[in-house]
Amino acid sequence: MHINPDGDAIGASLALAEMLQSIGKRAVVYCRDRVPDLCSFMPGHEEIVHSYDPGRTSDSTLVVVDCNTDERAAVDASAFKKSIVIDHHMTEKPFGDIKWVEPSICATGLMIYHIGKALDIPLTSQTALNLYAAISVDTGTFRYSNTTPDTMTAAAELIRAGAKPAIVANHLYNEWSRQRFTLLKEVLKTLEIYGDTAMISATEKMMDETGAKPEDTENFVNFPNMINSINVSVFFRETGGGVWKASLRSKDTVNVAEVAEVFGGGGHKNAAGFRTKEDLGVLKKKLLDYFGPRSR
Amino acid sequence: MHINPDGDAIGASLALAEMLQSIGKRAVVYCRDRVPDLCSFMPGHEEIVHSYDPGRTSDSTLVVVDCNTDERAAVDASAFKKSIVIDHHMTEKPFGDIKWVEPSICATGLMIYHIGKALDIPLTSQTALNLYAAISVDTGTFRYSNTTPDTMTAAAELIRAGAKPAIVANHLYNEWSRQRFTLLKEVLKTLEIYGDTAMISATEKMMDETGAKPEDTENFVNFPNMINSINVSVFFRETGGGVWKASLRSKDTVNVAEVAEVFGGGGHKNAAGFRTKEDLGVLKKKLLDYFGPRSR
Numbered sequence: 001m002h003i004n005p006d007g008d009a010i011g012a013s014l015a016l017a018e019m020l021q022s023i024g025k026r027a028v029v030y031c032r033d034r035v036p037d038l039c040s041f042m043p044g045h046e047e048i049v050h051s052y053d054p055g056r057t058s059d060s061t062l063v064v065v066d067c068n069t070d071e072r073a074a075v076d077a078s079a080f081k082k083s084i085v086i087d088h089h090m091t092e093k094p095f096g097d098i099k100w101v102e103p104s105i106c107a108t109g110l111m112i113y114h115i116g117k118a119l120d121i122p123l124t125s126q127t128a129l130n131l132y133a134a135i136s137v138d139t140g141t142f143r144y145s146n147t148t149p150d151t152m153t154a155a156a157e158l159i160r161a162g163a164k165p166a167i168v169a170n171h172l173y174n175e176w177s178r179q180r181f182t183l184l185k186e187v188l189k190t191l192e193i194y195g196d197t198a199m200i201s202a203t204e205k206m207m208d209e210t211g212a213k214p215e216d217t218e219n220f221v222n223f224p225n226m227i228n229s230i231n232v233s234v235f236f237r238e239t240g241g242g243v244w245k246a247s248l249r250s251k252d253t254v255n256v257a258e259v260a261e262v263f264g265g266g267g268h269k270n271a272a273g274f275r276t277k278e279d280l281g282v283l284k285k286k287l288l289d290y291f292g293p294r295s296r
Numbered sequence: 297m298h299i300n301p302d303g304d305a306i307g308a309s310l311a312l313a314e315m316l317q318s319i320g321k322r323a324v325v326y327c328r329d330r331v332p333d334l335c336s337f338m339p340g341h342e343e344i345v346h347s348y349d350p351g352r353t354s355d356s357t358l359v360v361v362d363c364n365t366d367e368r369a370a371v372d373a374s375a376f377k378k379s380i381v382i383d384h385h386m387t388e389k390p391f392g393d394i395k396w397v398e399p400s401i402c403a404t405g406l407m408i409y410h411i412g413k414a415l416d417i418p419l420t421s422q423t424a425l426n427l428y429a430a431i432s433v434d435t436g437t438f439r440y441s442n443t444t445p446d447t448m449t450a451a452a453e454l455i456r457a458g459a460k461p462a463i464v465a466n467h468l469y470n471e472w473s474r475q476r477f478t479l480l481k482e483v484l485k486t487l488e489i490y491g492d493t494a495m496i497s498a499t500e501k502m503m504d505e506t507g508a509k510p511e512d513t514e515n516f517v518n519f520p521n522m523i524n525s526i527n528v529s530v531f532f533r534e535t536g537g538g539v540w541k542a543s544l545r546s547k548d549t550v551n552v553a554e555v556a557e558v559f560g561g562g563g564h565k566n567a568a569g570f571r572t573k574e575d576l577g578v579l580k581k582k583l584l585d586y587f588g589p590r591s592r
Binding site for chain 1: 477
């Protein structure tokens with residue numbers, strides 16, 4: 001799976017491995033990085049390996065899940081016999097001997113669900129939970145526009161196979177540490193609104209004083225977007241060495257990826273980000289300039 | 297529909313009326329109270345009437361939706377020819393010539409969906425949107441434990457018929473006024489934690505200073521429940537005349553209805569409330585006493 005894994009990467013990979021094992025294949029799930037606390041409820045995650053021996057993979061097939069190059073997964077495909085790509089992100093580079101990339105599908109977890117169905121592999125409750133969690137993460141539990149009838153039909157079958165919607169939702173949304181909640185309160189105090197643009201920030205000092213972890217700021221950028229007059233929300237996090245990490249989210253038609261690219265970052269139309277050593281005051285001013293008169 | 301209507305009551309009633317009209321019946325949707333702003337996106341809500349002439353209903357059938365007595369709907373059944381109940385709440389009193397009450401179904405909207413299917417009435421995009429919104433409201437968009445395979449299968453068909461998940465979710469969750477957001481920030485500052493119990497409050501002064509409306513505090517009580525160590529969350533709102541309105545939410549096994557009943561209120565196991573003239577400091581202490589040593 002890709003580095004800095006999310007719930008879809010983890011759930012889809014674990015489910016695929018379990019399916020392959022159930023039909024007699026040896027499957028190992030590799031991720032360069034650790035599983036975030038948020039995903040520690042996903043069954044089987046303890047068996048994810050964080051290193052592998054490239055000298056012993058020449059008879060193996062590499063399956064790149066929820067990304068579409070070996071580089072993004074921090075592996076070297078040349079050490080493997082063959083490479084398969086299963087992903088729902090846009091592809092930029094040619095990679096993979098077999099390639100299934102469907103940007104219109106909400107989650108890679110849903111693609112793995114369809115693979116299991118096509119191979120007639122019975123859904124265990126463990127696989128169902130991992131796939132339900134994967135789909136939940138990438139659809140905001142069925143709130144994003146990528147939610148389709150196919151998403152819902154699969155969700156119905158995954159619940160039937162043992163996935164519990166409330167348990168997944170509680171793990172994803174109601175497992176905040178007190179430190180994280182305290183940091184959110186502090187971050188919301190920094191809210192500034194210019195036209196339809198909202199900005200919030202977390203300094204290193206705030207992180208230190210609250211004892212929150214960098215991963216705790218996940219999703220903070222979405223809070224100002226709850227306001228009806230806001231179309232663009234920006235969250236700045238101080239990461240040390242004078243570097244700010246900016247996360248941008250937009251509603252509707254505003255393309256934040258374009259702005260992020262100007263600052264050397266990237267992303268999707270409605271969700272993008274970048275890192276910069278710019279002074280925060282100057283950075284805010286520059287961003288407002290890019291968003292144009294609409295925002296003032 | 298019941299007084300103080302929510303999205304399920306409104307969506308289910310509007311959808312039923314549209315279905316009945318499509319098969320040649322005359323149907324009028326009555327609600328004593330106004331439609332909350334949150335539900336103003338639901339198509340057809342402008343046609344809801346807020347008064348009726350009891351002298352002209354003797355040839356009509358009363359259909360009580362999302363509640364199970366005429367009293368709860370602020371109508372007098374004796375003025376009608378016949379009464380039908382369609383509801384998913386527990387019944388306490390005998391009422392209704394025809395009665396369909398299914399507490400295991402997540403939303404009355406889902407019951408109306410099944411009525412439409414049984415009568416073979418094609419789903420219009422307007423009906424689909426109202427039913428999807430109704431189901432979304434009562435399942436927290438598929439996050440509560442009342443979400444079943446049947447919920448998801450219906451949701452799939454409603455999307456196919458024209459309901460847009462992201463549009464519904466944006467209306468329900470991302471249409472906060474700035475006043476409401478400012479009030480939330482102020483309310484979160486009042487957070488106190490005792491053991492696994494969290495308490496937050498909104499004074500009249502905070503309401504005045506932020507310009508927020510009482511209905512804006514809807515859902516505030518759920519915020520502290522995002523914290524993993526919290527099992528009971530209480531929100532107090534000062535309503536004037538020295539009265540506090542308390543809303544209680546619990547996770548898992550804690551029964552907050554029992555506590556609310558002690559104070560003359562009521563509700564469900566995980567969601568209850570009451571009103572009191574008690575001093576806030578004394579009230580907090582009493583509540584902590586009721587929650588027992590677990591909370592200290």
